Amino acid sequence: MTDQQALSPEQLVQAAKAGDVDAMYQVASILGAEGHKEQSVTWLKKAAGNGHGDARFTLANFYLKGINLERNVAQAITILEAGVKSWHMPSVQLYTALVAQGAGTERSWTKAVDLLLLSAVRGHSPAMVELAFLLILAQAQTDLATELMRAAACRKNLHAGLYIASTLSEDSEKDDHDIAAYWVGRALELGHPNAEKYKTLAGAVKEPTMDQAPLPAFDPDIVKTSLHKLTVWTPKDAKTIMDRPNVKKIEAAIPLSICAYIKALSAPRLQAATEYDMDSGEWVAHSQCKGFVASYWQEDHNMVTFAVADRLAKAAGADHQFAEQFNVLAFEEEGQYLPRIDFVDPDLPGSSENLTRAGQCSHTVELILQTADEGGEPIYGPTADSIDTADGDILILRNLLSDQEPDDQAMSAILPVKKGQKWSALRLIREKKQDF
Incomplete structure (x- = not known):
């Protein structure tokens, strides 16, 4: 391999033509940045075909998202499988x-968990964090979850460092206090959305090292049994809050630490809410959602965000394949979601095509990630009845009557935030499988 940092663009091209795969990938990146799409993809495919891990990962993402290439999920899976064989960790995590x-390949929670365990055992810190959060979501082996977080930190x-900060007590070991002090300090520097609440823990300490927390030993069969619980979870604790529109609440459905994790993952992805204007054919500022949105499509999920999105679908009694994308919403002061209906009105233009493609919207499911200090309450129905909620609660609005016709009272909104921030996650459940 050549020292690419010392090469000019012309020399990089020469090295790439001579078979240097790192140079191929670098040339593809430069051409892409300059807007030469076809040439960039050509070099990217050459680098990927010659076994360059990052090139394969980038190419797979292009196919998944339809960027620079026609979307082809099955092709993306084939490319990622090559990355898995060579243990290219970003490829393993996405695959x-x-x-x-079950996106572009046979759906298998068991196979996914096997890969996650192998990644964690290999010392991949994101896999350790995902495994720990899944155990926390399953309410199983919490001591192992903490050990995994400590090792990842x-x-x-x-993410692991801030989790350790969230669990500190007077009885915590000095190493944990030092881990928290370092990572809270780093989080404050980076403007992390969860850092402010722990700012008193920050301190001038050295970065923690691997010798402070070896990888914990665990029985993989016991872990697999614990995580299987996530696949059979049912909303048995749902309480009816309103009869019409029908609204149910599941209290503490998602642990607070996972709510904070989803916020942290979503913050860099947030964009001002927009909607498609059929008259102009352009994306414009959203007429009802006065906030920010981070959307998670198939290729955006990790195991934790998927497990949470899956739980929102299960809360409505649906399989995740019948749910639209997982949207995280954030509202600053004065932000709000104006009253809306989520069922498809058959009398509106374009409704016939919508219903044919996806079916009616049977439920609107909201996860409360963070309540505002003041304001931001969810409200339902034409009388705008508000509901008391806490972080981690799931709210399920049924949009249809018992005869499966749309309920014209199935309205929902989020009141203006007066102080602080409001964070939610939202999924719409449809009658047909969603093919994204």
Whole structure:
């Protein structure tokens, strides 16, 4: 391999033509940045075909998202499988989540968990964090979850470090206090959305190292049994809050630490809410959602975000394949979601095509990630009745009557935030499988 940093663009091209795969990937990146799409893809495919892990990962993402290439999920899976064989960790992580969802490949939670365990055992800190959060969601082996988080925090993982900060007590070991002090300090520097609440823990300490927290030993069969619980979860604790529109609530359905994790993952992805204007054919500012949105499509999930999105579908009694994308919403002061209906009105233009493609919208499911200090309450029905909620609660609005006709009272909204921020996650459940 050549020292690419010392090469000019012309020399990089020469090295790429001579068979240097790193140079091929670098040339593809440069051409892409300059807007030469076809040439960039050509070099990217050459690098991927010659075994360059990052090139294969990038090419797979192009196919998954339809960027620079026609969308082809099956082709993306084939490329990622090559990355899995060579243990290219970003490829393994993405492939694992796609297998769990059944996106472009046979759906297998068991296979996905096997890959996640192998990644964690190999010392991949994001896999340790995902495994730990899945155990927390399953309410199983919480001591192992903490050990995994500690090990990940000592392997440069910010999410794990903030989790350790959230669990500190007077009885915590000094190492845990030092881990928290370091990562809270880093999180404050980076403007992390969860850092402010722990700012008193920040301190001038050295970065934690691997020798402070070896990889914990665990029985994989016991872990697999624990995580199987996530696949059979049912909303048995749902309480009816309103009869019409029919609204149910599941309290503490998602642990607070996972709510914070989803916020942290979503913050860099947030964009001002938009909607498609059929008259102009352009995306315009959303007429009802006065906030920010981070959308998770198949290729955006990891095992934790998928497990949470899956739980929102299960809360409505549906398989995740019948749910639209997982949207995280954030509202600053004065932000709100104006009253809306989510069922498809058959009398509106374009409704026939919508119903044929996806079926009626039977439920609107909302996860409360963070309540605002003041305002931001969810309201339902034409009388705008508000509902008391806490972080981690799931709300299920049924949009249809018992005869499966749309309920014209199935309205929902989020009141203006007066102080602080409001964060939610939203999924719409449809009558037909969603093919994204």
